[in-house]
Amino acid sequence: MNVLVVGGGGREHAIIDKLSQSPKVGRIYAAPGNAGIAELAECVPLAATDLKGIADFVDAHPDIGLTVVAPDDPLALGLVDLLEERGHRAFGPRKNAAIIESSKAFSKELMKKYGIPTAAFHTFGEAAEALDYVRTAPLPLVVKADGLALGKGVIIAQTREEAEQAVREVMCDKKFGAAGNRVVIEEFLTGREVSVLAFTDGKTVRPMVASQDHKRAFDHDEGLNTGGMGTFAPSRFYTPALAERCMKEVFQPTVAAMNAEGRPFKGVLYFGLMIDGEKVRVLEYNARFGDPETQVVLPLLKSDLLDIFQSCIDGTLEDQPVEWEEGACVCVILASGGYPVRYEKGKPIT
Ligand code: AMP
Ligand code: GLY
Numbered sequence: 220m221n222v223l224v225v226g227g228g229g230r231e232h233a234i235i236d237k238l239s240q241s242p243k244v245g246r247i248y249a250a251p252g253n254a255g256i257a258e259l260a261e262c263v264p265l266a267a268t269d270l271k272g273i274a275d276f277v278d279a280h281p282d283i284g285l286t287v288v289a290p291d292d293p294l295a296l297g298l299v300d301l302l303e304e305r306g307h308r309a310f311g312p313r314k315n316a317a318i319i320e321s322s323k324a325f326s327k328e329l330m331k332k333y334g335i336p337t338a339a340f341h342t343f344g345e346a347a348e349a350l351d352y353v354r355t356a357p358l359p360l361v362v363k364a365d366g367l368a369l370g371k372g373v374i375i376a377q378t379r380e381e382a383e384q385a386v387r388e389v390m391c392d393k394k395f396g397a398a399g400n401r402v403v404i405e406e407f408l409t410g411r412e413v414s415v416l417a418f419t420d421g422k423t424v425r426p427m428v429a430s431q432d433h434k435r436a437f438d439h440d441e442g443l444n445t446g447g448m449g450t451f452a453p454s455r456f457y458t459p460a461l462a463e464r465c466m467k468e469v470f471q472p473t474v475a476a477m478n479a480e481g482r483p484f485k486g487v488l489y490f491g492l493m494i495d496g497e498k499v500r501v502l503e504y505n506a507r508f509g510d511p512e513t514q515v516v517l518p519l520l521k522s523d524l525l526d527i528f529q530s531c532i533d534g535t536l537e538d539q540p541v542e543w544e545e546g547a548c549v550c551v552i553l554a555s556g557g558y559p560v561r562y563e564k565g566k567p568i569t
Contacts, residue, residue: 220284220525221246224260225267225298226565227253229550230510234258234524237517238287240526248283250276268292274301277372285310288530290343293369294486294506295321310528312506316477316484320506323403324365333476335469337501338493340405346390349402353382359407364389366398371559373444374406410495411456412502414512417470417490418527420536421483424470425527428519428543429457430512445559451549452515456472456494465492465499473504485531515548 222244224231232255238244239259250273252262267270267290277283288298288311297314311317318325324503330337338361343349353360353376362385364372372395376382382404389399412434417426430452436442477484489505489512508517517524521542530539555562 220239220244221248221280221282221327222525223248223250223263223273223283223286224252225250225273225286225293226289227251227256227267228248228290228510230257230508230513231258232259233514233517234508235290237524239519241523243523243525245465246282248276250282260261260264268296269300270296270298273298273421274305274307274530277302277307278305279509283306285525287311289322289508291317291507293368308532310486310532312484312486316482316486317506318482319473319477319484319488319504321367322365323363324401327403327405329473329476329480331475333472333479335472335476335501336499338408340403342401342403343390344401346386348403349386349390350383352404353379353386355456356382356404357406358382360384361405362389362396363403363405364395365401365403366395368395368398369446369559371395371444371446372398374567375444398503406499408493408495408502410493410498411454413454413457413492413494414450414509415457415465415470415490415492416512416516417488417508418531418536418541419474419484419488420484420531420534421474421478421538422534424474425486425536425539425541426466426470427516427541428452429454429462430509430515431456432509432512436453436554443559447509449549449551450509450511451545452512452519453549461494461499465490468499469501470507485534501506511550511552514550516550518542519546520526 238495246504247260249256250259250263250265286309294317299309304308324342359377360382362374374385388394431454433445434444494502522540530536
């Protein structure tokens with residue numbers, strides 16, 4: 220079967236690398252892909268957010284049996300819905316389920332309503348109210364833009380001045396655009412961060428090997444939060460006992476909560492967890508494979524990735540083997556100087 224993968228980063232390269240190992244996969248297309256991906260797939264010059272262009276491309280290529288939508292934006296915009304409306308198979312959540320990532324206010328309310336452990340929080344739609352709140356709330360505080368901000372919409376404020384500045388930048392200056400129409404302000408959690416990506420068909424949850432992402436721009440956990448500077452897997456903090464608890468207290472309850480809300484989730488659900496001794500809390504959800512977590516997780520997958528994608532769509536994940544290699548993987552990010560604030564793009568890597 221021929222497959223189209225939407226996206227053009229290291230994550231999509233890792234997905235395509237694993238798909239290319241499946242004897243069932245024929246030709247792979249990538250939209251837009253990148254120079255590394257071009258060694259394994261035919262790159263099509265369509266932006267991941269060009270929903271109509273991508274749907275027209277799939278219409279024109281009846282050989283494509285499956286489209287894998289990897290990045291957050293096209294999922295939040297409803298690419299999976301559009302492809303399904305046109306009679307095509309697509310891997311990833313529909314728009315009404317992708318909201319678990321695209322609105323932090325939604326995901327926090329979901330956790331509160333269904334008793335899924337997370338940091339205490341308040342949501343604000345008005346800058347004046349948010350500013351009043353940070354003037355008296357206990358420090359440090361975490362200020363989060365509600366919407367998608369390329370993983371950069373989270374500011375950890377140690378002082379009141381930093382917290383006020385964060386609220387102004389997000390809500391008044393609209394540093395992240397409409398993503399900052401609302402903010403979530405939450406208590407600062409300490410502990411070890413672990414990322415668990417999981418395949419789900421809306422009923423069964425099959426977690427992948429746990430990984431750890433380093434989010435701060437500089438060494439020694441300094442500098443601004445980024446989309447991720449490097450990862451490793453597995454995480455030694457994620458013990459089998461912890462995995463069992465997370466399944467019972469976080470993973471299954473989240474999938475059940477989405478069903479109860481009439482927003483069944485099929486695809487990859489990413490759990491960003493904070494582990495502090497006996498306490499497990501959800502920092503965030505993503506509605507997709509993480510980047511750069513995927514680069515260290517998928518190389519360890521032994522089972523056929525195409526079969527897993529198909530079983531998530533068909534609701535047969537319970538009977539699908541999902542097996543992992545022993546061993547470990549490490550990923551290091553090369554970033555352009557100035558990342559994540561102001562930096563040049565498009566430099567050749569030789
Ligand atoms: P998020 O996009 O919500 O995962 O936030 C990005 C990063 O900010 C997380 O991976 C954490 O490193 C950090 N972070 C987010 N929320 C909190 C919190 N409540 N306490 C401490 N760190 C946090
Ligand atoms: N590395 C975090 C993310 O993919 O959002």
